[in-house]
Amino acid sequence: MTGAGKTQPAAAVMESGDYRVGIDLGGTKIAAGLVDIQSGAMTHFRRRPTLVSEGPAAIIRDVAEIAAEIIALAKAEGRFPLSVGIAVPELVDLEGRVCSDWNFSIETIGADVEKLLGIPTMADSDVRAAAHAEARFGTGRSHQSFVYVSLGTGISYSLVINGRPWSGANGFAIHFASSELALPKEDDTGLTIANAEDFASGKGMQRCFARRAGEPLEDGVRTLEVMSSKGDPLSTRILDEAAEVTGRLLAQMINMIDPEAVVLGGGLGCSTGRYREKLEQHMRENIWAKHCQSIPLKLAALGEGAGVVGAALAKPPGNRRQTIKVGA
Structure with a gap:
């Protein structure tokens, strides 16, 4: 109940949780969903073809559109995604820049999608994203x-x-x-x-x-x-x-x-x-x-969802550099 004695609509009740949008951008399809990164649960799964023949701008547009759709659905349920992660089948450096173009040329896709959506967006290599998901929620646990x-x-x-x-x-x-x-x-x-x-x-x-x-x-x-x-x-x-x-x-x-x-x-x-x-x-x-x-x-264990969940786990560029600790 609200202070005025009225019941708040269920869609406007904010849910607790750490939600991110994960997008697995492949050479043939784009898969995406809303991920609770505390549990690995994924909802609002979406899939559409990757329009490689139409060029990088079309791919970036489609990625932004599918992310915006999921964000809108989540907000309607009182869940507010904190970021968008994009897993790509390319080399991605520690700053989140795509450094190869085997499948498509999308060097600044993270920054480009972030400008369109107004929400922090990070890119990572698809295999690393899937491995991270399996380590946290799947077979590698x-x-x-x-x-x-x-x-x-x-x-x-x-x-x-x-x-x-x-x-x-x-x-x-x-x-x-x-x-x-x-x-x-x-x-x-x-x-x-x-x-x-x-x-x-x-x-x-x-x-x-x-x-x-x-x-x-x-x-x-x-x-x-x-x-x-x-x-x-x-x-x-x-x-x-x-x-x-x-x-x-x-x-x-x-x-x-x-x-x-x-x-x-x-x-x-x-x-x-x-x-x-x-x-x-x-x-x-x-x-x-x-x-x-x-x-x-x-x-x-996560099948097609591994790339989506792993993309949602992508870290900001400043947190990617790793060190090896030797000894105690």
Whole structure:
């Protein structure tokens, strides 16, 4: 009741909580929602296509529009978001600047959206955002250290230590399969140069199929699992080769970092068919230390929501630089 004896409308009653808007900006879709960052609960989930062909201005406009819609719905319920976080499939430095343009050129998207909305807005790399969400609310909660690996259209990773993704000296610690590798050819005539991501990612697998079959996959990589289960030798070969490449890469990462667990996210990472089975086989076979060959290999718990929740957890630029404490 109010002092005047009137009942206040339910929509105007302010709820306690720490609410943020999280936006997962992908190469094909924008996913967004209102996140209670104390519990990880997400409401007002929205999804729309990413209009890459229309250019950066259209993407920024759509991100701002979907955020504004969620903010308006939240305020109508008495929940007032404190900030907007945007997870992007690019390099993002410690100041929140997007420093690559593999998918689109949106260097100042955080500042641009903030100007449109009038609310603090931060950007972060999508894999780091998803890892943060899994550390706080998902599969990584029970581990002091784990590696979150996103396997989908591309391949990326984030090392999590004591609940925080390790950003690196510049914010770029997300790559492990993007650089070209060189190995001697069997006939000693030179080196074979190859990029694992171009071959073993979802996009790479689709390209391999199109090149070898002379026609594109009808429904993306998922089609490979279906065709393989029906005995198609080409689909089986592509799945097996990509799984072996990725499994060996994961083993190398485990050999280098020695984490408590590996958490797989992304469309490929969360698959449960032949690809996942062969990936785990090759990963365990190529781990050097026998003690580590039984390392837990887990699936991300938050699914599509990981990027949205993780984006909402994005820290302001001034709070991103990390240090390693040695000793007591």
